[in-house]
Amino acid sequence: MDIEGFLDQHENKDLLRFITCGSVDDGKSTLIGRLLYDSKLLFEDQIRALHNASAAIGTTRETGEIDYALLLDGLKAEREQGITIDVAYRYFSTPKRKFIIADTPGHEQYTRNMATGASTASLAVILIDARQGVLTQTRRHAFIVSLLGIRHLVVAVNKMDLVGYSQQRFEEIRQEFDEVLAKLDFADVTYVPLSALKGDNVVERSERLPWYTGPAILDYLETVDVGDQRNESDFRFPVQSVIRPNLDFRGFAGSVVSGVVRQGDRVRVLPSGKESTVERIVTYDGDLEEAFAPQAVVLVLADEIDISSGDMIVLAGNLPRVTNQFEAMLVWMNEAELGKGKPYILRQAGRNTKATVGALSYQVDVNTLQKESKDTLRLNEIGKVTVFTTQPIYHDPYTRNRQTGSFVLIDPISNTTVAAGMIAEGVVSDPPVEESFRNPDLLQQHIDRREIRWDTGEVTGRERTLRNHHRGKALIVVGGENGAGRSLAKRVERELFRRNLNSYYLGVTNLQGGLDADLGSGVTAGDEHLRRLGELARIMTDAGLIFISALPEADEVDLDKLRLLGQPNELLVVALGQGAGARHADLCLAGTSGDEKQILAILELLSAQSVIPEYCI
Amino acid sequence: MTDQRLSQLRQLEAESIHIFRDAVSQFENPVLLYSIGKDSSVLVRLAQKAFYPGKLPFKLLHIDSTWKFREMIRFRDEFCAWEGLDLVVHHNAEGKAAGVNPFDYGSRKYTDIMKTQALLQALTAGKYDVAFGGARRDEEKSRAKERVFSFRDRHHQWDPKNQRPELWSLFNGRINSGESVRVFPLSNWTETDIWQYIRLENIPLVPLYFAAERPVVERDGTLIMVDDDRMRLLPGETPEYRMVRFRTLGCYPLTGAIESTATTVEEIVEEMLQTRVSERSTRVIDHDGDSSMEQKKREGYF
Numbered sequence: 052m053d054i055e056g057f058l059d060q061h062e063n064k065d066l067l068r069f070i071t072c073g074s075v076d077d078g079k080s081t082l083i084g085r086l087l088y089d090s091k092l093l094f095e096d097q098i099r100a101l102h103n104a105s106a107a108i109g110t111t112r113e114t115g116e117i118d119y120a121l122l123l124d125g126l127k128a129e130r131e132q133g134i135t136i137d138v139a140y141r142y143f144s145t146p147k148r149k150f151i152i153a154d155t156p157g158h159e160q161y162t163r164n165m166a167t168g169a170s171t172a173s174l175a176v177i178l179i180d181a182r183q184g185v186l187t188q189t190r191r192h193a194f195i196v197s198l199l200g201i202r203h204l205v206v207a208v209n210k211m212d213l214v215g216y217s218q219q220r221f222e223e224i225r226q227e228f229d230e231v232l233a234k235l236d237f238a239d240v241t242y243v244p245l246s247a248l249k250g251d252n253v254v255e256r257s258e259r260l261p262w263y264t265g266p267a268i269l270d271y272l273e274t275v276d277v278g279d280q281r282n283e284s285d286f287r288f289p290v291q292s293v294i295r296p297n298l299d300f301r302g303f304a305g306s307v308v309s310g311v312v313r314q315g316d317r318v319r320v321l322p323s324g325k326e327s328t329v330e331r332i333v334t335y336d337g338d339l340e341e342a343f344a345p346q347a348v349v350l351v352l353a354d355e356i357d358i359s360s361g362d363m364i365v366l367a368g369n370l371p372r373v374t375n376q377f378e379a380m381l382v383w384m385n386e387a388e389l390g391k392g393k394p395y396i397l398r399q400a401g402r403n404t405k406a407t408v409g410a411l412s413y414q415v416d417v418n419t420l421q422k423e424s425k426d427t428l429r430l431n432e433i434g435k436v437t438v439f440t441t442q443p444i445y446h447d448p449y450t451r452n453r454q455t456g457s458f459v460l461i462d463p464i465s466n467t468t469v470a471a472g473m474i475a476e477g478v479v480s481d482p483p484v485e486e487s488f489r490n491p492d493l494l495q496q497h498i499d500r501r502e503i504r505w506d507t508g509e510v511t512g513r514e515r516t517l518r519n520h521h522r523g524k525a526l527i528v529v530g531g532e533n534g535a536g537r538s539l540a541k542r543v544e545r546e547l548f549r550r551n552l553n554s555y556y557l558g559v560t561n562l563q564g565g566l567d568a569d570l571g572s573g574v575t576a577g578d579e580h581l582r583r584l585g586e587l588a589r590i591m592t593d594a595g596l597i598f599i600s601a602l603p604e605a606d607e608v609d610l611d612k613l614r615l616l617g618q619p620n621e622l623l624v625v626a627l628g629q630g631a632g633a634r635h636a637d638l639c640l641a642g643t644s645g646d647e648k649q650i651l652a653i654l655e656l657l658s659a660q661s662v663i664p665e666y667c668i
Numbered sequence: 669m670t671d672q673r674l675s676q677l678r679q680l681e682a683e684s685i686h687i688f689r690d691a692v693s694q695f696e697n698p699v700l701l702y703s704i705g706k707d708s709s710v711l712v713r714l715a716q717k718a719f720y721p722g723k724l725p726f727k728l729l730h731i732d733s734t735w736k737f738r739e740m741i742r743f744r745d746e747f748c749a750w751e752g753l754d755l756v757v758h759h760n761a762e763g764k765a766a767g768v769n770p771f772d773y774g775s776r777k778y779t780d781i782m783k784t785q786a787l788l789q790a791l792t793a794g795k796y797d798v799a800f801g802g803a804r805r806d807e808e809k810s811r812a813k814e815r816v817f818s819f820r821d822r823h824h825q826w827d828p829k830n831q832r833p834e835l836w837s838l839f840n841g842r843i844n845s846g847e848s849v850r851v852f853p854l855s856n857w858t859e860t861d862i863w864q865y866i867r868l869e870n871i872p873l874v875p876l877y878f879a880a881e882r883p884v885v886e887r888d889g890t891l892i893m894v895d896d897d898r899m900r901l902l903p904g905e906t907p908e909y910r911m912v913r914f915r916t917l918g919c920y921p922l923t924g925a926i927e928s929t930a931t932t933v934e935e936i937v938e939e940m941l942q943t944r945v946s947e948r949s950t951r952v953i954d955h956d957g958d959s960s961m962e963q964k965k966r967e968g969y970f
Binding site for chain 1: 672673674675676677678679680681682683685686689690692693716717718719720721722723805806812813828832833834835836837838840842843844855856858860861864867868934935937938941
């Protein structure tokens with residue numbers, strides 16, 4: 052073939068990205084080195100360096116053979132340790148295809164790396180040492196690549212030379228591994244017996260394995276069709292930037308991450324929900340009639356719609372899910388464990404939003420594939436969680452769409468990526484609020500959701516404090532007979548007001564005639580009265596007020612609920628006498644007197660807690 | 669109905685455009701590190717495609733070591749003027765004043781002062797939070813694990829142990845003030861892809877890439893071009909005209925030429941496939957010792 056022909060062919064090849072999984076002992080590096088070497092992609096100087104290194108430090112130096120693994124190790128520290136500890140990307144091509152290999156190690160602690168490598172791959176090669184058979188790590192590899200959505204698997208049974216090219220051994224391994232795979236979701240699985248070191252069944256079929264009738268591994272990689280991994284049906288277009296070179300042009304730059312869009316298509320913009328028509332699909336090389344994944348284009352719409360970076364354009368009749376809570380499988384990638392309720396940054400479809408992780412439904416033991424009940428996730432652990440986001444995200448289940456169903460979590464302090472997530476099929480909805488209120492754990496989750504979604508104004512709490520010269524606080528007076536609590540609460544309101552502090556007394560009976568007018572009486576209604584009071588306290592303290600009320604009958608359970616509802620502010624409880632609420636009170640006062648001393652004691656407490664400035668005469 | 673598949677080259681192109689746009693959406697003050705070489709030319713074309721029909725939302729920064737081939741500088745100025753690119757040129761004024769050169773200081777020290785230090789000065793002065801570079805993973809073993817978004821601390825240092833996991837196309841661009849990220853849109857391109865794209869897109873290159881009669885001396889098995897009268901000839905060395913070209917471009921005393929008759933992209937690729945000497949082997953700085961590239965990377969050069 053002449054060079055023009057070669058270049059045309061190279062240009063038009065398709066691309067296969069695959070991941071290789073195995074430990075140093077499986078001969079993985081040798082296999083990759085052999086693929087690079089035999090596909091003649093090594094340069095003379097690299098070959099010379101390889102021969103020199105093989106003789107000096109190669110594991111094959113005694114036999115005088117080439118140590119292909121030496122081609123691959125990248126970083127100095129790793130080379131000294133003799134292990135690969137990260138994902139390395141390798142490139143080679145044959146006349147039929149270009150390949151990108153994500154080369155990942157197989158040690159237990161490196162689940163993180165395998166997930167990373169698998170995230171962009173559409174096929175996985177799992178190595179098994181024919182002498183060892185299926186090991187714990189082999190199961191782990193299969194589980195992780197399956198979890199990351201890889202549907203095509205090649206099982207390379209390596210080192211066949213060391214088991215005398217035995218068909219029986221090969222069949223044993225196949226049978227054993229088939230059982231593992233039965234639990235996982237692969238579209239196709241191909242077993243290849245080979246010897247990377249000797250070159251059997253790597254590039255060409257080996258005569259030493261006459262009983263094997265399938266293709267050599269390279270042959271298979273060159274021809275396998277992985278097109279079914281693409282989502283061609285759901286058009287999703289996360290907008291990356293608005294292109295506005297002059298007043299006459301306004302286009303939205305982004306990549307079609309799935310599906311197809313054509314000129315004239317009716318589209319909807321998220322989150323605004325506005326609709327328009329695709330007028331032009333613009334590229335540097337001219338307008339297109341249609342665009343499909345993974346093309347990077349600029350869309351021009353027929354109508355002026357306000358769209359900014361992070362929005363998503365989709366077909367009007369084919370919407371993604373839009374929610375701010377969902378279930379996901381999470382791969383934890385950081386030394387610091389998952390913090391429940393801790394704020395993270397969630398990055399999905401080119402957009403960042405605040406998020407917290409709620410309950411861990413279960414953890415998967417990557418070695419046994421068993422589900423286990425655990426509290427949290429640590430480095431390299433995998434589990435199913437519920438995630439809450441501040442803003443709704445536009446997503447599809449990961450199994451349907453790898454691009455819109457995937458996300459990463461980022462620690463807002465260290466800025467490092469701490470987890471990778473795959474959104475599950477099921478839809479999550481909030482439990483009914485009455486149910487939440489009866490269970491402290493559910494109530495806490497309800498409050499976490501409320502806080503993450505809280506739409507704050509421009510003015511910060513700190514600014515309010517500086518302006519008001521005091522902080523916001525909710526003060527509840529419990530106990531007291533014959534209205535002594537209410538009376539004390541009102542006098543505290545008056546005294547604070549006298550000192551130029553913003554105080555407000557709310558009588559709970561006022562609620563019954565107004566905000567709570569829809570509620571009857573009874574136990575359930577009582578709960579709901581309390582919940583609404585707690586929510587009101589949250590709002591009033593957020594507004595910077597010292598909010599005062601009296602609940603003569605309140606007991607410990609009630610107060611605990613109010614404390615939860617008042618977050619992030621803390622509730623202050625003053626007890627008159629030795630009633631039910633007294634044990635949880637911040638201040639206990641004698642039952643009835645209602646004199647100046649009681650008021651001063653409360654003011655001292657507010658001062659001690661830095662709610663109000665110290666009193667000066 | 670067209671066939672809805674992209675060739676591998678168009679897939680690489682789409683990925684690079686995506687990376688450019690993603691980085692610009694995440695950072696405040698981007699810059700493109702422009703080296704004048706072929707990878708830079710491809711990088712600029714991809715950036716133009718990413719923001720078409722708008723202009724590039726960032727400047728090009730060229731670190732002039734003051735020892736570049738004259739043809740490179742001429743090409744740079746013509747190319748940037750023609751394409752309407754906003755170019756910033758920086759050199760290490762202190763180093764130049766001190767007369768730092770590759771002959772007296774040795775390639776390592778010279779490179780550190782005139783390239784690495786100069787780059788760090790320019791990045792600090794420009795307060796850039798993201799810098800696009802043309803590095804590829806296939807260039808050298810230590811780059812195979814490089815991220816697309818490569819995190820740098822306040823001192824522009826790269827720490828192999830402190831790089832972020834990079835999954836799908838979700839790049840984490842969060843940094844604290846003073847820190848920065850180098851972004852490599854060409855990460856997944858190979859040398860053949862670069863040449864292929866240059867051919868397909870008709871991308872202009874410095875003529876030094878193509879064979880011509882040029883004055884060279886042979887030193888330690890490397891052909892060094894005598895580009896100006898600052899070149900110090902050793903006793904017995906006389907420049908002679910040979911048909912040569914360059915596989916990579918840098919500082920002329922540190923960049924070896926190869927004998928060649930290739931005057932077109934096609935002929936270059938043909939030679940490349942036959943000669944099979946990897947690209948960086950004509951760079952003198954790589955021979956400073958095993959793992960030398962990795963060392964330079966830690967120090968801030970790439």
